[in-house]
Amino acid sequence: MIDRELKKGTTPLLILALLEQEARHGYELSKLIEVRSRGVLSVHAASLYPLLYRMEKQRWIRGRWVEKAGQRRRRYYQLTSAGAEVLAAQRNSWTEFVGAISRVAGVEYA
Amino acid sequence: MIDRELKKGTTPLLILALLEQEARHGYELSKLIEVRSRGVLSVHAASLYPLLYRMEKQRWIRGRWVEKAGQRRRRYYQLTSAGAEVLAAQRNSWTEFVGAISRVAGVEYA
């Protein structure tokens, strides 16, 4: 796993991006991040759920409980229009940030 | 400026990379980071100096005081061989990390 410090601040971007296509619940988000990053990234439950509350409080996402018989209830989150704007801004920030690190530290990307 | 949370954990990489070529002092490092990142990144003094102590304690860098008449004394840091290994590892980590974010969040690099 990557140095935990590196991940700080990037998780909201990942979550917003994953909610861009469709609504998903917390556990699903954590699994998707692990699978799509090929195990490089992982978001612990104890980081994820509090983060989802913060993001909901900021109105970037909106959650609703979905109950199915014989299943633990799930909370599905969907991206709001404000969240979509934040996502676009964060993608830009991230690209700019990566470029800056590259210029200073001389890192190449394949 | 970039979201402060994003920067967490990347500053050691920047410092190690800047010391790869020659020994530099703290203030010079902070200026170089600002200039080479074209203002995207900046390391505040209150973050930089404690970080330099930590890195020296870990033997990634070695500092020595240089006094010049009529000038504030400066502490020059040079990369150790252990530091060079850490630098290589951190460059790899960073590249891997950026690739992972890209796969999950669908970010493109120019």
Add this chain to the structure above:
DNA sequence: TGTGATATGTGGGGATGCTATACATCGGGA
């Protein structure tokens, strides 16, 4: 019955960066 996967939730601690403040020297402009 018990173990693992699914699914959400919380308290407390650790690591890092920032604000604010301080000390210290030098050169330039009012």
Add this chain to the structure above:
DNA sequence: TCCCGATGTATAGCATCCCCACATATCACA
């Protein structure tokens, strides 16, 4: 002459975020 900005290092205290450990709850399978 005096103030201010740039240079240069240093520290106390705060805010923030992530993680470990633990807790709760349902279902499939052995």
